[in-house]
Amino acid sequence: xxxxxxxxxxxxxxxxxxxxxxxxxxxxxxxxxxxxxxxxxxxxxxxxxxxxxxxxxxxxxxxxxxxxxxxxxxxxxxxxxxxxxxxxxxxxxxxxxxxxxxxxxxxxxxxxxxxxxxxxxxxxxxxxxxxxxxxxxxxxxxxxxxxxxxxxxxxxxxxxxxxxxxxxxxxxxxxxxxxxxxxxxxxxxxxxxxxxxxxxxxxxxxxxxxxxxxxxxxxxxxxxxxxxxxxxxxxxxxxxxxxxxxxxxxxxxxxxxxxxxxxxxxxxxxxxxxxxxxxxxxxxxxxxxxxxxxxxxxxxxxxxxxxxxxxxxxxxxxxxxxxxxxxxxxxxxxxxxxxxxxxxxxxxxxxxxxxxxxxxxxxxxxxxxxxxxxxxxxxxxxxxxxxxxxxxxxxxxxxxxxx
Numbered sequence: 001x002x003x004x005x006x007x008x009x010x011x012x013x014x015x016x017x018x019x020x021x022x023x024x025x026x027x028x029x030x031x032x033x034x035x036x037x038x039x040x041x042x043x044x045x046x047x048x049x050x051x052x053x054x055x056x057x058x059x060x061x062x063x064x065x066x067x068x069x070x071x072x073x074x075x076x077x078x079x080x081x082x083x084x085x086x087x088x089x090x091x092x093x094x095x096x097x098x099x100x101x102x103x104x105x106x107x108x109x110x111x112x113x114x115x116x117x118x119x120x121x122x123x124x125x126x127x128x129x130x131x132x133x134x135x136x137x138x139x140x141x142x143x144x145x146x147x148x149x150x151x152x153x154x155x156x157x158x159x160x161x162x163x164x165x166x167x168x169x170x171x172x173x174x175x176x177x178x179x180x181x182x183x184x185x186x187x188x189x190x191x192x193x194x195x196x197x198x199x200x201x202x203x204x205x206x207x208x209x210x211x212x213x214x215x216x217x218x219x220x221x222x223x224x225x226x227x228x229x230x231x232x233x234x235x236x237x238x239x240x241x242x243x244x245x246x247x248x249x250x251x252x253x254x255x256x257x258x259x260x261x262x263x264x265x266x267x268x269x270x271x272x273x274x275x276x277x278x279x280x281x282x283x284x285x286x287x288x289x290x291x292x293x294x295x296x297x298x299x300x301x302x303x304x305x306x307x308x309x310x311x312x313x314x315x316x317x318x319x320x321x322x323x324x325x326x327x328x329x330x331x332x333x334x335x336x337x338x339x340x341x342x343x344x345x346x347x348x349x350x351x352x353x354x355x356x357x358x359x360x361x362x363x364x365x366x367x368x369x370x371x372x373x374x375x376x377x378x379x380x381x382x383x384x385x386x387x388x389x390x391x392x393x394x395x396x397x398x399x400x401x402x403x
Contacts, residue, residue: 024303026347026363032332038084038358041069046352048296049341052107053151056345059084061352062102062117067091088132096134098123103144103294109151116159118144124161124171136176141165145294150194160202162189168204170216184212184222190249190294197257205248211262213277224277228270244268250295254306254321261308263297265289269310271321282324288312296339309349311337316351332359
């Protein structure tokens with residue numbers, strides 16, 4: 001890091017290179033935070049997490065008990081130890097709460113004044129954040145496993161919904177009704193994701209082992225069916241192209257929209273070229289996945305190279321996206337990990353699991369944190385000044401304690 005600072009001071013390196021180097025260092029050194037926590041309010045497993053795209057300040061979570069919680073994860077005071085408090089919630093006593101498990105939550109991309117939730121009661125709800133009442137409510141074709149809104153759309157306000165039905169539903173917020181159905185899968189759709197760069201491109205993963213790529217402007221059907229064999233060495237018993245040898249229950253695009261990561265119950269993750277539909281054949285090894293519902297995987301942004309975080313039983317596996325190199329394993333949950341959310345502003349990771357906990361993963365902590373917590377002699381003004389001093393450099397140093 002001193003080398004980058006020296007190059008930046010002399011004008012040789014650009015500000016972007018310094019920013020990317022520090023972002024990469026932080027993302028590659030994530031560990032369970034000993035000084036940060038999220039207020040515990042869920043009474044059941046946590047199935048979905050989302051961080052708003054406007055300020056990266058509010059964490060939205062949905063759980064199996066039908067509870068929705070919004071946490072403020074910004075540490076405005078610069079405290080050494082910080083617990084992200086709930087700013088609002090929808091609990092079981094709320095008159096408009098989901099009756100059964102919430103499987104997916106999502107912020108409206110352009111404004112934190114709206115968010116969406118869906119679950120096994122076959123309902124998709126659009127919530128007014130300030131009033132905490134549904135502005136719209138849609139009845140879907142069976143249990144909803146996943147829904148998503150395009151982060152870059154300017155010409156449509158469509159919500160893609162994957163449910164127990166083999167059809168992908170597109171719900172238009174403007175008209176308040178279902179725009180049309182995308183027909184191509186043969187069984188339940190577990191995961192849907194919009195491209196972060198092209199507002200008309202959508203990917204879906206299903207229980208029928210397929211990953212389909214759609215252009216919603218086309219009425220002829222899907223653009224591509226991902227084939228794990230790239231048209232070669234496929235078994236004669238396989239009638240259709242399949243992306244996995246098991247259900248596809250996790251999926252995401254890379255930040256540039258050029259590749260798709262799919263995660264299946266065959267304990268494999270695959271990387272696809274979204275332009276050609278080809279399997280890039282990157283080998284991530286075996287990643288255990290025995291979940292019977294959607295799993296939220298997430299990629300980092302602003303790093304070189306970028307990495308992917310994959311829930312696997314009680315752990316989170318971390319891999320380089322384009323080489324398949326395993327960076328490490330994040331261990332902290334007691335039971336199944338269901339979802340991850342990455343905060344690109346601070347390179348923090350949040351994870352939710354069936355143990356009802358939301359854990360915070362941050363860069364290796366500053367040794368000054370522990371020194372401060374152990375100190376018994378700092379009081380009054382000295383203590384305040386110390387907090388302000390290290391608050392400005394929180395989590396920016398590496399620790400050599402484990403070497």
